[in-house]
Amino acid sequence: MKSKIITAVVALVIVVLMGMGYQSAARHHGHEPEGEVDVKELIFDHLGDAYGWEVPFNHSVRIPLPIIVWGQDGLHCFMSNRITGGETYDGFKISTSEKYHGKVVQVLADGSEYRPWDFSITKNVAGIAIAALLVILMIIALKRWYARNGLKAPRGFKGALEFIIGFVYTDTIRPILGKHAPKYAPYLMTAFFFILTMNLLGLIVIFPGGANLTGNIAVTMVLALLTFLITNLSGTREYWKEIFWPDVPLMLKFPAPIMPLVELLGIFTKPMALMIRLFANMMSGHMVVIVLVSLIFVFTSQFSVGVGAGTSLISVAFTLFMLLLDTLISFIQAYVFTLLSAIFISMALVEPHAHEAK
Amino acid sequence: MELFTPEFGLIFWMFVAFACLYFILAKWAWPFIIKSIEERAELIDKGVAYAQEAKSQLDNAKAEADKIIAEAHSEQADILREAAKMRNELIEKARGEAADEAKKVSQAAQVSLEQSRKEAEKQLRSEVGELALQIAEKVIRRNIASDDAQRALVDQYLSEVETKN
Numbered sequence: 265m266k267s268k269i270i271t272a273v274v275a276l277v278i279v280v281l282m283g284m285g286y287q288s289a290a291r292h293h294g295h296e297p298e299g300e301v302d303v304k305e306l307i308f309d310h311l312g313d314a315y316g317w318e319v320p321f322n323h324s325v326r327i328p329l330p331i332i333v334w335g336q337d338g339l340h341c342f343m344s345n346r347i348t349g350g351e352t353y354d355g356f357k358i359s360t361s362e363k364y365h366g367k368v369v370q371v372l373a374d375g376s377e378y379r380p381w382d383f384s385i386t387k388n389v390a391g392i393a394i395a396a397l398l399v400i401l402m403i404i405a406l407k408r409w410y411a412r413n414g415l416k417a418p419r420g421f422k423g424a425l426e427f428i429i430g431f432v433y434t435d436t437i438r439p440i441l442g443k444h445a446p447k448y449a450p451y452l453m454t455a456f457f458f459i460l461t462m463n464l465l466g467l468i469v470i471f472p473g474g475a476n477l478t479g480n481i482a483v484t485m486v487l488a489l490l491t492f493l494i495t496n497l498s499g500t501r502e503y504w505k506e507i508f509w510p511d512v513p514l515m516l517k518f519p520a521p522i523m524p525l526v527e528l529l530g531i532f533t534k535p536m537a538l539m540i541r542l543f544a545n546m547m548s549g550h551m552v553v554i555v556l557v558s559l560i561f562v563f564t565s566q567f568s569v570g571v572g573a574g575t576s577l578i579s580v581a582f583t584l585f586m587l588l589l590d591t592l593i594s595f596i597q598a599y600v601f602t603l604l605s606a607i608f609i610s611m612a613l614v615e616p617h618a619h620e621a622k
Numbered sequence: 623m624e625l626f627t628p629e630f631g632l633i634f635w636m637f638v639a640f641a642c643l644y645f646i647l648a649k650w651a652w653p654f655i656i657k658s659i660e661e662r663a664e665l666i667d668k669g670v671a672y673a674q675e676a677k678s679q680l681d682n683a684k685a686e687a688d689k690i691i692a693e694a695h696s697e698q699a700d701i702l703r704e705a706a707k708m709r710n711e712l713i714e715k716a717r718g719e720a721a722d723e724a725k726k727v728s729q730a731a732q733v734s735l736e737q738s739r740k741e742a743e744k745q746l747r748s749e750v751g752e753l754a755l756q757i758a759e760k761v762i763r764r765n766i767a768s769d770d771a772q773r774a775l776v777d778q779y780l781s782e783v784e785t786k787n
Contacts, residue, residue: 313632359683382631396643407651410658415665426659433656434663449656450648458643482628486636531651547625 267367275512282576307554311476311547312366314387315344315358320470321465324349327471329390331356334381335370342607344559354379393484395461403457404622432456432597432602440606441613448609451494456602463546463594469585478597479547481539486537491605499612506614509530534608549590556583755781 265442318327328345333356346353352371359369359377369377385393404427409418418426437452438445462477477483507527509517516523556579564572757779761772 308625313629382629383634384631385635386632388632389639392636392639396639399643400646403647403651403655407654410655415658415662417662429655430659434659446653448658451644451654453652454640454644454647458640480628480632481626482632483636485628486633486640490640 272480299457301441301558301565303555303558303562304559307551310552312556313480314366315384315548317387317390317471318474328388329369329385329394331384333368333370336372336378336380336517340380341390346444355558386398386482387475388477388483391472391477392462394472395458395465395477397466399454399461400463418504429453432599436599437606440603440610442610444610444613448494448498448606451490452602452606452609454492455605456598459487459542459601460511463598464591466546466550467590467594476547476550479550481543484539484543487542487601488535491608492532492535493535495605495608495612498609500614501610502614502616508622534604538604542597542601545593546590549586553583553586553590556586753779 266528269326303502314326314332316329318326326345326348328343329493331340331342331344333340335356340354340356342353342356347357347368351357355370356368357371359365359367359379361369364379367379368382370380372378402425404421406418406429409422417423433445433449433453437449439615461509462483465473466477466479468474490530507530507610508524510523510527511522559579560572560576563575757776760779761775
């Protein structure tokens with residue numbers, strides 16, 4: 265009975281929101297004469313970074329975020345709402361040119377555009393900060409539970425967190441890294457929870473979510489780079505020996521160092537794979553959802569509002585399925601990143617006796 | 623493709639955010655949480671081992687208790703048998719002793735009875751003799767001719783004697 269009421273309320277809210285969306289879309293439509301929907305523009309707009317953060321049902325109002333740029337004449341700080349409307353402020357504007365599309369540029373005296381060092385708190389940077397803050401809140405809350413209640417098992421959300429930590433640490437990191445686990449666990453656990461939080465935040469369509477964080481190659485690049493650094497900085501002698509003088513027939517390593525080259529390449533392909541895997545998985549998930557939603561508008565502009573409304577039923581069903589799938593993928597990809605990082609680190613910690621035993 | 627070219631500013635901030643996150647959590651949260659989880663796992667493992675041991679001990683204790691009870695039963699039976707034997711012996715002994723004592727008592731009684739009887743006889747004899755002498759003396763002293771008179775006299779004296787006794 266209770267669940268039926270909840271379902272009815274949720275359905276009503278969705279219908280009202282959809283109605284508002286149509287109304288808003290219709291109004292928006294009225295402002296712009298062209299009827300064609302630029303799906304490519306739409307997709308890349310949503311997947312990419314932005315200055316300012318969109319609010320629902322409105323295309324012009326954005327939550328302003330600080331822009332910090334180091335131009336040719338030094339540091340400039342101002343809020344993004346000064347330029348997101350297409351204005352030029354203090355010699356800066358958002359470029360519409362092919363080369364710097366959508367980025368802040370400085371307009372030089374001769375009218376040419378100069379891309380400054382851009383440290384702006386963009387939508388993605390703000391999203392990263394929010395995700396980091398959420399992770400800190402969650403984990404510190406759990407820690408305080410243990411500090412207060414000793415060895416009593418937590419319930420509810422903290423219990424779920426503990427279950428995930430048990431799954432990641434006790435069942436994954438510890439068996440892989442053995443006695444080295446306590447040393448590398450803080451990095452791996454931080455990476456896991458950070459990625460997971462960013463993945464899940466990306467699935468929430470309105471503020472504070474909606475930023476495509478782990479579907480951005482810069483974010484995954486930093487994560488992969490950290491794993492790369494940790495792996496190679498903690499590499500043992502045996503690890504480097506296996507790369508430069510592997511245990512293979514002599515003709516494979518001398519005079520032409522075929523195997524060392526392959527091994528050396530392996531050092532770089534492993535983090536590259538980490539970077540691309542997370543990026544591609546999350547980005548494609550977002551892309552499919554956006555394309556499915558865009559279908560409604562494409563069909564509306566191509567045929568009629570009726571066809572669009574019909575499409576929306578199917579689209580929403582598929583979108584819901586995709587979002588559920590993305591929730592699963594969020595967990596899987598965060599876990600896979602952690603698992604593979606742990607494996608790479610454990611491979612770098614190889615001891616000579618383990619090699620001789622083979 | 624804008625999507626595949628990492629933005630420098632984002633890399634910078636991502637690195638800063640991750641570094642902050644890492645240092646905060648690695649300093650204040652992860653070691654403590656991991657320690658707590660491992661301690662609890664250990665506690666649970668210990669608890670399970672303890673429970674198993676306790677159970678096996680309990681089973682052992684049951685068997686032992688059964689053994690002890692069986693032993694106690696057999697001991698009890700032994701003790702009872704022994705007690706019965708001892709009781710019988712005691713009774714036998716007491717009976718024998720009682721019989722001996724009774725015999726002695728009856729013998730002593732017989733002896734004393736004999737003695738007293740002999741004494742009584744002796745006394746009787748001396749008394750009778752004396753009486754006879756007294757009677758004879760009186761008879762002679764009276765010097766009476768008639769038999770009847772004599773007889774009456776004897777009777778009188780005899781009854782005198784009887785009343786005296």
